[in-house]
Amino acid sequence: MYSDMEAISVVSATLPIDNRLIGLKVVCTQKKSYNTDSARKDRKRFENFRKVDSSKDCMSIIQSLSKKRLHHIPILQAEGFLLDDSTLTALMLYYANNGFFIQADAVWHAILNSAYKLDIHIVLDLIDAYVRAGFFHEVLRIVQQVTIRHPHLEHQVYVHTLSCFGKIGELELMDDTLKEMVSKGYPVDSSIGNAYMVYYSCFASITMMENAYKRLKSSRFLIEKDGIRAVSHAYVRDKKFHNLGNFLREVGLGRRNAGNLLWNLLLLSYAANFKMKSLQREFLNMVEAGFYPDLTTFNIRAVAFSKMSLFWDLHLSLEHMNHNGIIPDLVTYGCVVDAYLDRRLGRNLDFALRKMNVKDSPVILTDPILFEVLGKGDFHSSSEALLEFNMQKTWTYKELIAIHVKKKLRSNQIFWNY
Structure with missing residues (x-):
């Protein structure tokens, strides 16, 4: 053709x-x-x-x-x-x-x-059409033609093209386009560098991704939130939690422009392997460094405490949340419900939830990366399915808990009947 x-x-x-x-x-x-x-x-x-x-x-x-x-x-x-x-x-x-x-x-x-007089949007739309069809060499030909006939558009065309190649995982073509752009004297800014990290995190191996990060550091560009999150997803995907912790420390836990993201990911790296002492120690370091724990911070600890049946630590964490004015979400309630039901302590649920407003409408505000690492609890999963099935009804945590407890009781009875 x-x-x-x-x-x-x-x-x-x-x-x-x-x-x-x-x-x-x-x-x-x-x-x-x-x-x-x-x-x-x-x-x-x-x-x-x-x-x-x-x-x-x-x-x-x-x-x-x-x-x-x-x-x-x-x-x-x-x-x-x-x-x-x-x-x-x-x-x-x-x-x-x-x-x-x-x-x-x-x-x-x-x-x-x-x-x-060629409009840049026309060129970019044409490139998109060829990329969707997989005619990558034709895309490179179009880029060359634009650089010759319309040089004032070439920088935008280069940036868009390497982004298109990156989004579909054509990293070699993306690298070639970037090298050609740099050879023409165009600078690589922070946004391009971070997009580069995102694409390598999604499609490359851990080693290739780490080499790409070294190149970004050598260019004296700071990795931003999107890049940090993408690299972290790659480590989580390969269950390289020790490497994740090293990466976060290298980025710098004291960075304020990333909010609590770095600390939350570090806590998650310890919670993934249930290293509870390290989890507690880093939480205290976070507070001492002047960072205020958010809902995701508390839920990372709550999920770990729940799975380990550490009831005292779980209640202390809930007290701390209440003291800081952090409103719990469905994940928090799930940690309490699952911890008690797994130990067949369903009768104590009212005592455990006495300081939580069970009449609130359920919401999920926790960072989804928590579920990638630690999964969703039984209460969380069943409640989410119920909420999606009957979206017209205005649910409360109390109603969801009552249904879940009844379902658990019924499943236990069926088991013992056998």
Whole structure:
């Protein structure tokens, strides 16, 4: 297909655009021969196409034609139907978005060889269409053509292209694009560097990701929240919790612009392996460093205490939450309910929940990365399913707890009957 497109590019490069015609007979004619009577009927049916001034109206006619016989459009154009510049670019994008890349390529070369002032959004949309189709080498060709004909657009095109390659995991092509951009004298700013880290975290190995982070550090750019979160997800995905802790310390736990994210992730790295003494020690270090624990901070500890059946520590954590004015969410309630029901202490639930407002409506405000590491508890999972099943009802924690306790009791009775 690429050889056909290259041949078409040579032909279309000689086509004038100033006469507002697209002479695409040679380029767009299908292998199938057209019936002249059929073409004459279609031309008569859409005779008002010549009179159209608005590009939107023109494109609506093009779309209506495509629903009937798309291959008749170039024949009608070759017969002398007039198109302005905005309609020409719209037609090119319409071809590209619908998979007719030979036709789109022909219009693209006609635009390049004209005096048309190319809009950056048109180029970016065209690149997106080729990326979606997997024609990556054609994307690189478009980038080269823009750098030659419209150099004032090349920086934006480079940034967009490496972002497109990164989002789909084409890291080698992303690296090549970045190197080419740097060779042209364009700087790599913090946003590009952090996006680079995000893509490597999603698609590369841990070793490759760590090397990418070293390159970012050598460029003296700080890794931002998105980059920190992406790298942490990669370590969690591979269960490299020790490496996660080392990474967070290297980033710097004292950074204020990241909020509690770094500390919460560090606590989570210890909670994942239930290193309770280290978890408690780092929590105290967090408070001493002047950071105020948030809901996620408390829930990380609460989940660990619940799974380890550390009731005293769990209640102290709830007292601390109440003292700091942190309102518990469904995850917090789940920690209490699961801890007591797992130990068959359901009768003590009222005592455990006495200082919590069970008449509140349930919400989930905890950072989802907690669930990736420690999962969701029984109460959390069953309540979430119930809330999704009956969204019209206004639930309270008390109602959810009552249903869950009844379900647990019934399952235990069935078990003992067997």
